[in-house]
Structures are given as C-alpha cells and as structure tokens.
Amino acid sequence: MxxxxxxxxxxxxxxxxxxxxxxxxxxxxxxxxxxxxxxxFPEPPPVLALANGTVHAAFLYEAPVDGLIQGFKFHEDLGAGRHLARMALPVLAAGRPQALLPIPLHVSRLRQRGFNQSLELARCWSRGTGIPVFGQALVRARATAVQSGLKGAERAANVQGAFRATGLLPAHVALVDDVYTTGATCAAAAEVLLAAGVRRVDVWCLARVP
Ligand SMILES: [Zn+2]
Incomplete structure (x- = not known):
C-alpha cells in the first residue's frame, strides 16, 4: 500500500x-x-481446460476491464494494471503452480513499450502468493507481428516457433499474460515448455475473450 x-x-x-x-x-x-x-465489472469466466493445464482468468474481456487493460499496455497506465492484478489475485491463486512464467516480449517491442506487461503482472502475483517468477525461462526467439490484427489460424502461424525454453523448470508452471484470446501465444509457449520436460502448463491472465 x-x-x-x-x-x-x-x-x-x-x-x-x-x-x-x-x-x-x-x-x-x-x-x-x-x-x-x-x-x-465483468464476472470471471469459467476455468478453461486444456490438454496439459487450465486457463484461469479474473474477468471476461469486456468493459470496463478491456479499456483498463489497453490503458495499462499501450498508454503506460501501470496503476490500472496493478489495481486489476490485485483484484485478480483471489481468483487466480486457487491453483498452485511452482513458478510463474511471464510471456516475454521480443526485445524490439520491449524497447518500444518500455516494460513487459506480463512481467509486471507476474511480479504482482508473486508478491501475493509467494510463487517465484521465472523471468528468463521463456525467450522470444524471433519478433512476431501484433496478434490483435490477426485471425485465429494466422495467430497460430504467427507465434509458431516464437519461443525457446531455458534453464531448469519445475513440473507445474503457469504462464502469465494480460489477455487470453485464441490461446495461440500460450499454446506456442506451452509447446516448448512441455518439450523441455514440464508436465503441466496453466495460464494466469487478467481477462479472457469469451
Ligand atoms: Zn466510479
């Protein structure tokens, strides 16, 4: 406080x-x-089951949460991100992954934006739960186009092979992202983590598109 x-x-x-x-x-x-x-504020959507994990979102991606997240990401309103992250914590903290892995930004996007919104969320949720942040576990192998301008299949192709996993990883991790839309980004990240020996990859996000 x-x-x-x-x-x-x-x-x-x-x-x-x-x-x-x-x-x-x-x-x-x-x-x-x-x-x-x-x-x-929109309700939390139901937990979504994937083949090797579950997707936990604190809100449906609807007003006013959508506008607050856009302010956080694109207009450096870190305060909005922090407030949403704190509100989200009780919903997300029900699962107990052993590490929080923020979805990384490519260095060119990071330089442009000045911060990684997923890392900011992961830090906040780590403080609230005691679960460590593995900030280097995922690396962007290449720059990708902005997902928001693409359709479902294009999104999957755009992020295919975009990530590499590094270092020792626990069996159960949670990816941290701001918005879960088609799940293409998280699926691409989960694929490399599962190939690296992780058994379960959950997703913790602020909001999920219905
Ligand atoms: Zn008011």
Whole structure:
C-alpha cells in the first residue's frame, strides 16, 4: 500500500479526495474504483481446460476491464494494471503452480513499450502468493507481428516457433499474460515448455475473450 493510502487509513481522514479511476466520483479510502463502477465489472469466466493445464482468468474481456487493460499496455497506465492484478489475485491463486512464467516480449517491442506487461503482472502475483517468477525461462526467439490484427489460424502461424525454453523448470508452471484470446501465444509457449520436460502448463491472465 502506498504511504499516502496508509496515512489516510491510519487517520481515517476523508478530506483527501480519492476519485474513482473510471468515473471520478469519490471512491473511498485506498480504493481505486467506486462501488457503483465495481458493480459493473465483468464476472470471471469459467476455468478453461486444456490438454496439459487450465486457463484461469479474473474477468471476461469486456468493459470496463478491456479499456483498463489497453490503458495499462499501450498508454503506460501501470496503476490500472496493478489495481486489476490485485483484484485478480483471489481468483487466480486457487491453483498452485511452482513458478510463474511471464510471456516475454521480443526485445524490439520491449524497447518500444518500455516494460513487459506480463512481467509486471507476474511480479504482482508473486508478491501475493509467494510463487517465484521465472523471468528468463521463456525467450522470444524471433519478433512476431501484433496478434490483435490477426485471425485465429494466422495467430497460430504467427507465434509458431516464437519461443525457446531455458534453464531448469519445475513440473507445474503457469504462464502469465494480460489477455487470453485464441490461446495461440500460450499454446506456442506451452509447446516448448512441455518439450523441455514440464508436465503441466496453466495460464494466469487478467481477462479472457469469451
Ligand atoms: Zn466510479
């Protein structure tokens, strides 16, 4: 918790306004969103079973979560990412993987964006669960086109062979990504992990496209 939030809590003072990140109305001490906006957040989708793991998402990829994630990824709104990550934790932490593996960005994309949103999420979820982040376990072997402009089969072809697995890996890991759409990126990453001896590859993400 930030110092100013702790102070506000400790003194129970209401005269620091704390606007909701969505509507600007008073959100209450240390809260990111007002109760009315929170009531409009999408539900978590059901856990999705894959051949060698399960996909856990905290929200359906719908308003207002979609806009908050876009702000986090494309407009450096790291605060939005952190708030969503904290809200997601109780849903995700039900599974107990032995390591969290953020989906890496190619170095050219990382340089452009300045941060890897998946690594930011993995760090937050590691702090909340004590599960270590294996930040170097997956490497982007090559740059890929932006997935959001592609259709299903094109997405799979685009990320085929995009990853390499490195180092010693535990039997049960979770990939960390912001949005799970067709699953092509995670499937390509899971393929190299399973080939490297990992037995179970779950996915932890903020949101899943229905
Ligand atoms: Zn609000």
């Amino acid at each position: 930030k110092f100013v939030d702790r102070l506000r809590n400790a003194l129970n003072i209401q005269w620091f306004p704390n606007p909701c990140r969505l509507c600007g109305e008073e959100a209450g001490p240390a809260a990111a969103f007002c109760t009315q906006c929170l009531a409009g």
